[in-house]
Amino acid sequence: MHEIAIVKDIFQTLEQAYPERHQDIIRIDVQAGLLSNIQPILIQNAFEAYIEEYPIHRDLELDVTILPILAYCNPCDKNFEVKFHRFVCDCGTPSDKIVQGEELKISKVTFKNTDHE
Numbered sequence: 001m002h003e004i005a006i007v008k009d010i011f012q013t014l015e016q017a018y019p020e021r022h023q024d025i026i027r028i029d030v031q032a033g034l035l036s037n038i039q040p041i042l043i044q045n046a047f048e049a050y051i052e053e054y055p056i057h058r059d060l061e062l063d064v065t066i067l068p069i070l071a072y073c074n075p076c077d078k079n080f081e082v083k084f085h086r087f088v089c090d091c092g093t094p095s096d097k098i099v100q101g102e103e104l105k106i107s108k109v110t111f112k113n114t115d116h117e
């Protein structure tokens with residue numbers, strides 16, 4: 001269950017980033033690349049379990065967006081989307097230069113009073 005660890009990590013990151021205000025967070029938007037092996041449903045389940053353990057966060061909402069895999073093609077000098085794990089550009093050049101898809105990041109944090117993001 002590495003999702004539990006991920007959820008704990010998200011909360012720890014936010015507690016460090018907003019030591020005084022993290023209890024006012026009402027929504028967390030997370031972006032996960034397809035290669036990060038994150039299952040949105042499993043993350044949601046881990047999140048539900050977490051806020052059950054820490055009821056102070058029970059009004060919190062978590063939103064997970066999955067990002068497609070992008071790789072860089074040298075001859076075209078552009079990024080292309082990797083579909084079905086086929087790391088080949090439209091022009092036929094294979095590439096393993098992944099520019100997006102492995103990350104897990106907090107993209108947005110919403111607080112109770114919306115004067116701050």
Ligand SMILES: [Zn+2]
Binds near residue numbers: 075076077092
């Ligand atoms: Zn290309």
